Amino acid sequence: xxxxxxxxxxxxxxxxxxxxxxxxxxxxxxxxxxxxxxxxxxxxxxxxxxxxxxxxxxxxxxxxxxxxxxxxxxxxxxxxxxxxxxxxxxxxxxxxxxxxxxxxxxxxxxxxxxxxxxxxxxxxxxxxxxxxxxxxxxxxxxxxxxxxxxxxxxxxxxxxxxxxxxxxxxxxxxxxxxxxxxxxxxxxxxxxxxxxxxxxxxxxxxxxxxxxxxxxxxxxxxxxxxxxxxxxxxxxxxxxxxxxxxxxxxxxxxxxxxxxxxxxxxxxxxxxxxxxxxxxxxxxxxxxxxxxxxxxxxxxxxxxxxxxxxxxxxxxxxxxxxx
Numbered sequence: 675x676x677x678x679x680x681x682x683x684x685x686x687x688x689x690x691x692x693x694x695x696x697x698x699x700x701x702x703x704x705x706x707x708x709x710x711x712x713x714x715x716x717x718x719x720x721x722x723x724x725x726x727x728x729x730x731x732x733x734x735x736x737x738x739x740x741x742x743x744x745x746x747x748x749x750x751x752x753x754x755x756x757x758x759x760x761x762x763x764x765x766x767x768x769x770x771x772x773x774x775x776x777x778x779x780x781x782x783x784x785x786x787x788x789x790x791x792x793x794x795x796x797x798x799x800x801x802x803x804x805x806x807x808x809x810x811x812x813x814x815x816x817x818x819x820x821x822x823x824x825x826x827x828x829x830x831x832x833x834x835x836x837x838x839x840x841x842x843x844x845x846x847x848x849x850x851x852x853x854x855x856x857x858x859x860x861x862x863x864x865x866x867x868x869x870x871x872x873x874x875x876x877x878x879x880x881x882x883x884x885x886x887x888x889x890x891x892x893x894x895x896x897x898x899x900x901x902x903x904x905x906x907x908x909x910x911x912x913x914x915x916x917x918x919x920x921x922x923x924x925x926x927x928x929x930x931x932x933x934x935x936x937x938x939x940x941x942x943x944x945x946x947x948x949x950x951x952x953x954x955x956x957x958x959x960x961x962x963x964x965x966x967x968x969x970x971x972x973x974x975x976x977x978x979x980x981x982x983x984x985x986x987x988x989x990x991x992x993x994x995x996x997x
Contacts, residue, residue, distance in 0.1 A: 678840050678863040681806060682765060682786065683738050685709030686971050687863025688853075689788070689809070689842060690870055692742025692767055693953075694817070695719055695935035696878065696942045699727055701967070703734035704875035708968040713767060715742040718935045721753040728761045738764045740788065744818075745771025759783045767809070770818065774803035790844070792820030792829065794836045801837045808837055809865050812845030816868045816894075816955035819904045827859070834860030848957035850977020857978070868955040874966045879945030882952050885910065889958035897951075898933065901926045905933065908954035910947045912937075 678687040688710035690702060694717030702712030712735070714727050724741075731739055741763045743754045747770050755776065758766050766780050769790035780787050781804050789800035790809040797808045810833045812826030813819045826845040833841045843856035844865035856864045871878055872886045885893075885908050895913055898905050900920040907913050916932060924932075933951065940950025965973065 676862060678807065678842065681840070682711055684711050686975060687842075688971060688974070689713065689740070689767075689863065689865040691815070691817075691844060691865050691867035692716075692744065692769060693867060694744070694747075695939055697727060697742075698877045699730040699734055700877045701870060701873075701875055702739055703731055703737075704873070704967040705870065706735045706737035706739045708966075708971045710967075710971060711765065712737075712739040713742050714739065716744070716748050716754050718747060718749060721750055721757060724754060725757055725761070728757060728763070732761065740765035740767045742767040742769060744769045745773065745776070747771075747818075751776075755779060758785060769809075773800055773805065777803045777805055788842070791833070792822050792824060794832050797833050797837050797841075801839050805839060807840050807842055808833060809842040809844050810861070811865070812843075813896075813904070813906065814956040815845035816906050816953040819896075819906055821899075821902055821904050823904065826856075830856065830859040830861050845955065846957055848955075848960055850974040850979075850981060852957070853974050854978040854981040857982075868953070868957050869961070869970065870967065872961045872964050873970055874964055876964075878942050881945035881947055882942050883964065885947070885952060886954060886958050886961050887964075889954060889961070891956075891959040893958050894954045894956055898929065900924070901929045903929065903933070906953065906955060907951045908958065910941070910952065912941065912948060912951050916951070 676687045686709040690705045690713040692713050692715030694715045697715035702714050705712035716724050741758050765786045767788040773789045777787050786806045788807045789805040791797040810829045812829050813823040830843045840862040842863045842865050843861035847864045847866055848869035894906050895909050897916045937950040940946050941952040
């Protein structure tokens with residue numbers, strides 16, 4: 675059995691990325707029911723709202739799932755940690771900050787810990803602090819990203835070479851080819867967000883899905899470089915406004931107001947794309963269909979299996995020819 679599947683008690687080594695304030699038990703439960711690890715993200719929500727999501731999640735599935743807590747984004751971090759224990763959440767994903775001081779708390783309460791990192795230095799520190807898994811996120815990924823801007827292709831093999839715990843690849847993965855590539859780089863699984871939005875189980879606004887289907891290879895853009903708050907979003911009227919504001923020297927506070935999680939909800943859930951943004955990874959240009967999550971996972975595993983079988987056959991043929 676794949677070590678990630680065994681560790682997390684899931685069928686497929688596929689994890690849903692945290693989606694902040696647009697996190698949905700509908701989609702997360704579909705991921706868990708399909709054999710992956712669904713995720714509820716806390717974003718900037720209050721503890722009461724997150725607790726409602728956790729209760730809803732429990733009503734929808736008995737399968738394992740995770741709670742993603744972005745450390746420097748969440749305003750009530752301690753309360754979120756307590757909710758994880760109260761509701762016996764089996765896995766916690768820590769991102770956007772230093773997880774080391776908090777890992778022992780979760781471990782003492784029998785909770786597996788995933789740490790999202792974007793550099794070897796941070797991955798090593800997370801492992802030393804007791805993390806069970808490392809998610810290496812390249813800047814191809816949707817949403818908030820590291821200003822280091824390392825790609826998944828370069829980041830994952832370096833993480834694998836420098837930590838002994840399993841590494842999960844995130845950023846630019848959306849089909850069986852991406853899954854196979856992640857394994858080839860040394861990862862033991864993948865984390866996805868954008869691809870899961872474009873499924874029949876997605877609860878988001880039809881305009882969001884339409885934008886994903888329309889996107890090409892250059893359909894996303896990085897905002898926030900000028901203020902040190904890197905985020906990848908889909909190109910829309912609102913993202914154009916954000917980029918123009920940056921060119922005109924917008925300050926950090928005003929940029930934060932234009933990109934807070936309420937603006938994300940306005941775009942993704944309400945579909946008002948002229949008033950709010952929508953996250954999208956570079957994988958958006960590959961999206962051509964909206965299967966169910968179960969269909970997507972089955973297709974990915976089948977495609978990746980076929981790729982490795984074909985590669986093995988081709989490699990054996992080359993070896994026999996002495997090439």
